[in-house]
Amino acid sequence: MRSLHPFPGGVHPADHKAESNGRPIAQAPLLPRYVVPLRQHIGTPAKPVVKVGDKVLKGQSIGHADGYVSTAIHAPTSGRVVAVAPQPVPHPSGIADLAIVIEADGDDRAIEYEPLIDWRSMDPSTLRNRIRDLGLAGLGGAVFPSYIKLNPKSAGRVPTLILNGAECEPWITCDDRLMRERAHDILRGTAVIQSLLHAEEILIGIEDNKPEAIAAMREAAEQCGFPIEVVAVPTQYPAGGGKQLTYLLTGKETPSGALSTDIGIQVFNVGTAYSLYRAIEFGEPVISRVVTATGHVAEPQNIEVRIGTPIADLIRLAGGELSGASGRLIGGPMMGFDLRDTAAPITKAVNCVIVKSPALFPPAPPPMPCIRCGECARACPVSLQPFEMHWYAKARDFGKAQGYQLFDCIECGCCSYVCPSHIPLVDYFRFAKSEIWAREREKQAAEQARTRHEFHQFRAEREKQEKADKLAAKAAERLKQAEPTTATADPEAERKKAILQAAIERAKKAKEDVTPKNVDNVSAEVRHEIEEIEARRAKLREAAHAQDEDKA
Amino acid sequence: MTGSPYITQPRRETPRVMQLVLLALLPGITAHWWLFGPGILVSLLLCSLFAIGFESLALLMRNRPIGFYLRDNTALVTAWLLALSMPTLAPWWLYLVGIFFAIIVAKHFYGGMGQNLFNPAMVGFAVLILSFPVQMTQWPAPAALAAHVPSLVEAFDLVFAGQGALSVDAYTSATPLDSLKTQLRAGTAFDDIAGQAIFGHIGGTGGEIVALMFLAGGLLLLALRLITWHIPLAFLAAIALTAGVIQLIEPGEQAGILFHLATGGAMLGAFFIATDPITAASTPRGKLLYAAGAGFLTVIIRVYGNFPDGVAFAVLLMNIAAPLIDLYTQPRVFGQTGRKDKQP
Ligand code: SF4
Ligand code: SF4
Numbered sequence: 001m002r003s004l005h006p007f008p009g010g011v012h013p014a015d016h017k018a019e020s021n022g023r024p025i026a027q028a029p030l031l032p033r034y035v036v037p038l039r040q041h042i043g044t045p046a047k048p049v050v051k052v053g054d055k056v057l058k059g060q061s062i063g064h065a066d067g068y069v070s071t072a073i074h075a076p077t078s079g080r081v082v083a084v085a086p087q088p089v090p091h092p093s094g095i096a097d098l099a100i101v102i103e104a105d106g107d108d109r110a111i112e113y114e115p116l117i118d119w120r121s122m123d124p125s126t127l128r129n130r131i132r133d134l135g136l137a138g139l140g141g142a143v144f145p146s147y148i149k150l151n152p153k154s155a156g157r158v159p160t161l162i163l164n165g166a167e168c169e170p171w172i173t174c175d176d177r178l179m180r181e182r183a184h185d186i187l188r189g190t191a192v193i194q195s196l197l198h199a200e201e202i203l204i205g206i207e208d209n210k211p212e213a214i215a216a217m218r219e220a221a222e223q224c225g226f227p228i229e230v231v232a233v234p235t236q237y238p239a240g241g242g243k244q245l246t247y248l249l250t251g252k253e254t255p256s257g258a259l260s261t262d263i264g265i266q267v268f269n270v271g272t273a274y275s276l277y278r279a280i281e282f283g284e285p286v287i288s289r290v291v292t293a294t295g296h297v298a299e300p301q302n303i304e305v306r307i308g309t310p311i312a313d314l315i316r317l318a319g320g321e322l323s324g325a326s327g328r329l330i331g332g333p334m335m336g337f338d339l340r341d342t343a344a345p346i347t348k349a350v351n352c353v354i355v356k357s358p359a360l361f362p363p364a365p366p367p368m369p370c371i372r373c374g375e376c377a378r379a380c381p382v383s384l385q386p387f388e389m390h391w392y393a394k395a396r397d398f399g400k401a402q403g404y405q406l407f408d409c410i411e412c413g414c415c416s417y418v419c420p421s422h423i424p425l426v427d428y429f430r431f432a433k434s435e436i437w438a439r440e441r442e443k444q445a446a447e448q449a450r451t452r453h454e455f456h457q458f459r460a461e462r463e464k465q466e467k468a469d470k471l472a473a474k475a476a477e478r479l480k481q482a483e484p485t486t487a488t489a490d491p492e493a494e495r496k497k498a499i500l501q502a503a504i505e506r507a508k509k510a511k512e513d514v515t516p517k518n519v520d521n522v523s524a525e526v527r528h529e530i531e532e533i534e535a536r537r538a539k540l541r542e543a544a545h546a547q548d549e550d551k552a
Numbered sequence: 553m554t555g556s557p558y559i560t561q562p563r564r565e566t567p568r569v570m571q572l573v574l575l576a577l578l579p580g581i582t583a584h585w586w587l588f589g590p591g592i593l594v595s596l597l598l599c600s601l602f603a604i605g606f607e608s609l610a611l612l613m614r615n616r617p618i619g620f621y622l623r624d625n626t627a628l629v630t631a632w633l634l635a636l637s638m639p640t641l642a643p644w645w646l647y648l649v650g651i652f653f654a655i656i657v658a659k660h661f662y663g664g665m666g667q668n669l670f671n672p673a674m675v676g677f678a679v680l681i682l683s684f685p686v687q688m689t690q691w692p693a694p695a696a697l698a699a700h701v702p703s704l705v706e707a708f709d710l711v712f713a714g715q716g717a718l719s720v721d722a723y724t725s726a727t728p729l730d731s732l733k734t735q736l737r738a739g740t741a742f743d744d745i746a747g748q749a750i751f752g753h754i755g756g757t758g759g760e761i762v763a764l765m766f767l768a769g770g771l772l773l774l775a776l777r778l779i780t781w782h783i784p785l786a787f788l789a790a791i792a793l794t795a796g797v798i799q800l801i802e803p804g805e806q807a808g809i810l811f812h813l814a815t816g817g818a819m820l821g822a823f824f825i826a827t828d829p830i831t832a833a834s835t836p837r838g839k840l841l842y843a844a845g846a847g848f849l850t851v852i853i854r855v856y857g858n859f860p861d862g863v864a865f866a867v868l869l870m871n872i873a874a875p876l877i878d879l880y881t882q883p884r885v886f887g888q889t890g891r892k893d894k895q896p
Contacts, residue, residue: 007886011561418564
């Protein structure tokens with residue numbers, strides 16, 4: 001038995017898993033219309049490569065990875081692009097985001113997939129690029145592009161690989177079902193991760209309220225040919241938090257502000273490993289995922305749906321909302337958010353849709369003052385002092401809140417959950433963080449404006465200097481030409497020449513003092529900025545020119 | 553703003569927390585009633601009424617929903633703690649003044665519940681003992697020693713009409729701490745004093761039983777996880793240690809450890825007053841420091857200060873230090889290597 005390292009804090013909310021974990025994963029039928037957002041992962045949204053009217057095939061890349069932290073998106077079925085425009089998306093802000101809308105033609109014809117059966121012999125970076133182009137991103141909710149996490153970088157290897165099957169949020173059971181039904185495939189995907197990271201130790205953490213999943217994974221692990229340890233961890237929210245699970249299994253704390261790779265550990269969600277298996281085995285991009293549809297619906301269950309499936313359709317597939325539904329949540333009740341519009345689609349990030357009812361989710365009673373009872377601090381898995389941060393966030397003293405390590409808060413919600421005064425603590429922390437970010441951005445903007453202004457001044461200065469230099473040089477020239485004819489003993493000329501010489505010297509020195517800063521030793525950003533400014537100037541000049549011509 | 557979590561389940565809500573604190577005071581109150589007569593009921597009732605009155609008034613003036621805030625029961629807790637710290641059967645206006653300072657000055661002038669820097673009940677007590685030392689030291693004598701124990705009706709009479717019904721001497725006596733202080737000052741040796749009836753077995757006739765009952769209530773608070781062990785333990789340990797050291801320095805001259813633990817406000821202070829979460833330190837290490845400081849000061853004030861008991865002043869003094877103690881005892885945040893020495 002592996003000895004576990006309990007993390008501090010945590011809570012035990014009613015798990016509500018039984019509602020949806022009893023049935024096998026259902027397959028969604030083909031729908032008439034899919035909405036595929038370009039921003040489905042953390043980082044830069046994909047760059048659309050199709051336009052309205054284009055015919056697309058299932059699995060065809062319709063958005064390419066744009067930049068380093070990005071990954072591709074694909075058509076979920078064959079059909080026609082009917083819009084590339086802002087659409088409602090599942091995001092806490094409720095703001096519409098660019099998406100590609102595809103009208104299915106009903107044929108569901110796919111491009112020719114290229115399986116990567118020989119991945120073991122492939123060059124790692126080629127393999128990673130393929131994984132990027134197949135749209136792999138963490139399906140646990142964080143949706144970090146997988147190909148980046150599969151790169152051991154300078155370390156050469158990441159010794160410990162943790163598969164996250166904890167699934168600690170109440171209601172969510174998609175990973176549970178996936179592990180029960182497709183344990184072997186998950187492990188086949190895991191083999192790819194293990195190989196790319198050169199991991200020596202593979203641990204799978206599963207909360208002990210999922211005995212069937214644990215059994216299935218253990219059985220698969222015995223047959224898979226490489227050592228994997230399936231560890232049952234106590235059911236305690238948030239055991240599925242990356243840092244919490246890491247600590248639970250290894251006793252290692254991920255340093256604040258660092259990545260787990262810094263301590264030689266990488267964490268992948270079991271769903272991600274499964275989609276990696278699909279990618280390797282069939283060359284299939286991420287065009288579907290398993291989603292839990294539960295709560296106040298007729299038939300709570302897990303459904304494998306294509307990315308882009310409107311959430312209204314998902315709810316319909318789960319038997320539809322029962323009467324008296326009072327809203328929908330995306331994700332779990334501890335960290336999820338309210339969905340504003342059921343036209344929004346399932347993305348790679350959406351693992352669960354919960355239909356709310358007043359009975360299941362009674363509104364929180366009005367908050368009372370904080371009595372500093374410390375319940376929140378005892379529940380915090382990061383050992384923060386939520387009541388202190390709340391105090392300062394409320395007083396809008398964000399600096400002090402930050403001094404209490406506000407940015408180490410993982411927004412798990414344990415503190416709000418236990419507060420006897422029903423204070424929505426996490427709301428305060430999100431608010432404080434966003435305020436601090438906004439101020440930071442303002443500061444940066446001001447900083448940029450200042451450098452721009454300084455650069456402008458510097459250029460004016462330089463131009464003036466150059467003019468003066470030229471004048472001085474000309475004068476010297478004239479003097480030189482005059483020199484041979486006049487007597488060398490002319491004291492007046494001597495004096496003038498000396499003054500001139502001094503002036504030239506001064507000018508030269510001034511130029512030297514100023515010039516090098518322009519060209520040498522500027523950071524890439526500054527150089528980039530300078531170029532940008534120059535480009536803008538050129539445009540302005542052109543515009544001014546055009547205007548002049550218009551006038552003429 | 554109403555985001556996740558969408559479910560909450562506090563172990564108990566704030567009004568309930570306060571109710572349970574009141575409940576835990578009942579054994580001590582019952583013992584007091586039993587041993588000193590029903591007068592305590594009168595002072596509890598009066599203080600409660602005054603507290604609710606002042607609380608409502610303050611909320612009204614501050615434009616807050618009265619019913620909502622009254623429901624939190626904190627005013628009652630303050631009222632009971634003050635009532636239990638004051639002599640019973642004191643004139644009614646003494647309770648009124650005490651509660652006024654506790655609720656209006658110490659609580660609402662600071663912004664109301666949760667914002668106060670000082671323990672309201674102890675502020676009320678301190679104001680009273682500084683302003684009305686005579687009235688504040690006229691404690692009813694334990695039933696076993698009193699010439700007469702006032703009945704409930706007599707108690708009301710005494711509180712409202714003054715001492716028309718009974719002469720003061722008929723039912724009051726100095727408390728053990730009080731007579732110890734005066735007699736030690738007069739040069740009597742401790743052993744002679746301790747033999748007097750008022751001192752009972754350890755902490756004073758009646759007093760020791762009441763203290764034991766407050767201890768029982770305190771253990772209930774611990775069992776219900778309404779308080780943690782840090783403050784009571786450190787407070788009582790510091791009292792014991794300080795008393796022990798003083799006894800070593802002046803053998804035979806001073807009261808011993810058990811006496812200090814069982815008398816005055818030691819037990820009430822340890823479990824109900826020093827543990828007030830709003831004004832105490834809140835980090836685990838901070839609580840230890842805070843309570844140890846309060847325990848130490850309690851004995852020092854008792855032995856060398858001007859007042860018979862030191863709990864109130866000790867707690868108030870440590871209230872001042874609590875924010876600073878908290879600042880320097882922050883627990884290590886998960887994932888942070890070494891202690892961040894820079895704190896706000
Ligand atoms: S749990 Fe609530 S009342 Fe208790 S200290 Fe934390 S914020 Fe204050
Ligand atoms: S939300 Fe933040 S402060 Fe609250 S318990 Fe979680 S990590 Fe701690």
